[in-house]
Amino acid sequence: MSMHYVSVARARTTSDAFNAVAEPRRRQILLYLAHDERQVGEIVEATGLNQPSVSKHLGVLRRVNLVRVRRNGRHRLYRTNAAAIRPLHEWTQTFEQYWRHQLIRVKERAEAAMKREPSASDSPRFDPSR
Amino acid sequence: MSMHYVSVARARTTSDAFNAVAEPRRRQILLYLAHDERQVGEIVEATGLNQPSVSKHLGVLRRVNLVRVRRNGRHRLYRTNAAAIRPLHEWTQTFEQYWRHQLIRVKERAEAAMKREPSASDSPRFDPSR
């Protein structure tokens, strides 16, 4: 029997979409490639990064399937694979109900305060709603 | 004049919500704390992590405002601050139009193929839509 994981000192990054997107430059690249495909040189120019850095970021994005590549002569045309961002969207969406809840409570409290003492600073006593 | 950034060898992590959420354990904690507040001990039990690890993850989440704390005696009650997740939701949402586009194109192609040769494997020649 072989131990595949002896000790994971630090969680593997760049192994999933969440990690790939955590890097600001990569988010920048994803936005840049969202509308239409571009060759690496264009990305280098657009981001101001040097070519190797761009290639490496593209490598990470490629591995997690956040971009698609297409070869054309000696160029490579990259493009954002928007579908791969959907899981992130859905994960964040699971919290939507909670922030809506928060907003509603804030609003209700504001209105209640308004009713008690119109145009006066709030004097928080206790909150019966909790 | 002072140089604030001498050399950033690696982009600062745990400095924004994107990075905080990139860590699986922290996502797990956020979900756990989304519904209602819990004390650290409960999080430790729920996640199976040891207490210091949990405290450290909570520290990161606290710094980027993804959780709120409330002291109660010798306990600390944590709770997810869902509102802080909204920016992530909105970022991912900017890509929604693109993945919808993709889905539509896939669907159209499928229907077009269906019309040409009902129930036959697709023979991709060229794509006039691009």
Add this chain to the structure above:
DNA sequence: TTGACATATTCCCATATGAGCATGCATTAT
């Protein structure tokens, strides 16, 4: 005051990167 509890911090270690530089690899031009 002395302890027991609940958490947060600090230290040390192994590992993962990101950036910069140099180099390897195709593919096209001459």
Add this chain to the structure above:
DNA sequence: ATAATGCATGCTCATATGGGAATATGTCAA
């Protein structure tokens, strides 16, 4: 064939963590 062009990789360095163990802090109980 040879050079030039466009990218991908490899290597080194500095730094950021995450996990685990030990320790510090703060609060309530006896």
